[in-house]
Amino acid sequence: MKYVMQKDEQPSQSVNPANSQQLFVRYLTAVLVDLTVLNLFEEYWDKVTIQSFTVSLFVAILLQVLLKITLKIEHRIGAYFKSKPGKRAVVMRYLSAWAVLFGSKFAIFEAINFTFGDWVVFSGPLHGVVAFITVIVVMLAAELICVKIYKSLG
Numbered sequence: 001m002k003y004v005m006q007k008d009e010q011p012s013q014s015v016n017p018a019n020s021q022q023l024f025v026r027y028l029t030a031v032l033v034d035l036t037v038l039n040l041f042e043e044y045w046d047k048v049t050i051q052s053f054t055v056s057l058f059v060a061i062l063l064q065v066l067l068k069i070t071l072k073i074e075h076r077i078g079a080y081f082k083s084k085p086g087k088r089a090v091v092m093r094y095l096s097a098w099a100v101l102f103g104s105k106f107a108i109f110e111a112i113n114f115t116f117g118d119w120v121v122f123s124g125p126l127h128g129v130v131a132f133i134t135v136i137v138v139m140l141a142a143e144l145i146c147v148k149i150y151k152s153l154g
Contacts, residue, residue: 034060047131070104
């Protein structure tokens with residue numbers, strides 16, 4: 001039986017989700033994107049080896065947490081230099097942002113090595129750092145593409 005709206009009925013209005021719901025969806029999506037990218041690299045590139053799907057899920061969660069912490073640190077430092085006058089502050093803002101964003105990849109790489117040991121191996125040039133940074137860049141690009149698609153549908 002098909003439902004027919006009566007004349008005096010109003011169509012239901014869309015309800016905006018709460019901030020906590022939006023955060024949940026945002027982080028769930030980011031973890032799933034990271035998980036997908038990790039597993040695709042594990043399957044198709046011999047420079048990335050992950051023992052199991054479960055391990056890759058925990059790696060994706062850890063990566064998401066550490067990347068969000070990195071962004072918070074970078075934004076705090078950026079806000080500090082943005083509040084200062086002059087060209088020197090602008091230069092310092094960009095240099096510090098680059099240093100934090102690039103340097104944090106080494107800290108995240110070591111955190112994964114410490115946490116997962118031989119269960120997760122990035123190999124190749126610079127003891128796997130190049131492979132790791134490649135995976136991170138692709139993850140961030142995939143997340144950005146998902147956000148752009150989401151916003152374009154709104």
